[in-house]
Amino acid sequence: MTGKPSMEVELAGVVLKNPVMTASGTFGSGMEYGEFFDLSLLGAVVTKGVADVPWPGNPVPRVAETASGMLNAIGLQNPGIDVFIDRDLPFLAGYDTKVIVNVCGHSEEEYLRVVERLADTDADMLEINISCPNVREGGIAFGTDPAAVEKITKAVKRAARQPVIMKLSPNVTDIKVMARAAESGGADAVSLINTLTGMKIDIEKRCFALANRTGGLSGPAIKPVALRMVYEASHAVKIPVIGMGGIASGEDAVEFLMAGARAVSVGTASFRDPLAAPRAAQGIEDYLIRHGLTDVKDIIGCV
């Protein structure tokens, strides 16, 4: 075989040079990781959630390690849409990668204010965070009720100029129902999974490890759960599914693609290795070459 395999994938008309993106909240707006590698190696950068105004987030401790994973309760600290548009989007425009802006809010109105502000920017796609377990209002409150998922999706779609990805929570009885609700609401894609709600207790101090008491579990510990849900969702809807949850290598990414994901996100793995995301992209390509394949699309949903 000659030449490199094609790594391109397409999401709602947006063509990514490879299927690897970053999981929201683990990568900021890329500035910190830009010190370690060329962000143009990524299919897309998915930013940390941005709200209509700055959010201070939760008290510390905000993070705790668990077996093959970690809990976080950052609480969506972010500088708000004004700073994001003035500072972060121009920074990302300097790279040859797609920009997917994660949007958070406490209410439908707050989500829509951010979506409307982004309409005039060159953000390529929007990802709507209806699944953060660490904020009291909004976030997961929208993401665990199918009627609410459909309603917010419809509202966002009406206001959005860019294609809309709904980010789904795994803290539900049936992920298929949630994926279908997003599809019915007009979503262009769904991404999953957000973190699983968990807890850790410091038995010496007899207190919660996180100030927020509960936090979102991420990392390799959740990969089998995420993979199962990505498989179920991708067989329940026709819109593309973006898979994430514990991906730390090219091999992990290939599993998600085979389960039916059109693209994948690397999240917590970047905390252990700042180069984890570009390494996953390279790992997928290496896999294709090793198996004599010419196009990454040939393995998507192949199981």
Added chain:
Amino acid sequence: MRKERAGVVFQEQIADHIYSLSLKAGFAKEVKPGQFVLLYSSDRSRLLPRPISICQVSRETGTIRLVYRIAGEGTREFSGLRPGDGIDILGPVGNGFPIADFKDKKVLLVGGGIGIPPLLGAAYELEHPVFAAGYRSETYLLDDLSARGRVLVATEDGSLGVRGNVLDAIRQEYQKPSELPDAFFACGPLPMLRALAEFAGEQGLPCYVSLEERMACGIGACLGCITKTAGVDGHSKVHNARICTDGPVFRAEEVDWS
């Protein structure tokens, strides 16, 4: 800041649960006192790096010395490293102490518990360092500190120096305002730092504190390790600074101590 494989040159236990580890690191020449490194476990089930302050650096030999306490399974693993072993490390992280502004000034380096090590490296860059070191009972690094400057010692059980905390030792030593140092650089438990910040504020003297917090990425992206600040921070425009990359050293007035 870069991630690399560092080689273990030497390791010894210097007190109960406290180890001194020397590593050959490519970035040693760039290290400033008060910066720290991230050490990664070889066990992949322990995902997150452990932030550890840099105690000393030898730019000639390209080695850094870390003095750390076993606080859990990750640091326990590091205590088993032997010469010739390798370990993944990222550094140097953080801003460090403002050495240039105080180089020829009399700086009191105030350390409590496992906060003492980074002050040793700072002392080697200052012309007139004096230490105030607070221990629970067993002391460590005292010979190293004494080789560089006078040391006021406080122990909680009174086994050495002043009985009490490091602030008790400072108050006892500096009874006349004219004898006070020009500035304080400090690292240690939060109550100690808070008390010192208050003392320095009363005296109208500059005080710089090195903070710690649970971290995930250690490079400024995850917003896990924030401290409340008096003013609006540069990153998120709220009142939270990132300890890893905006700090770990802050001027005491920058911190919201409430």
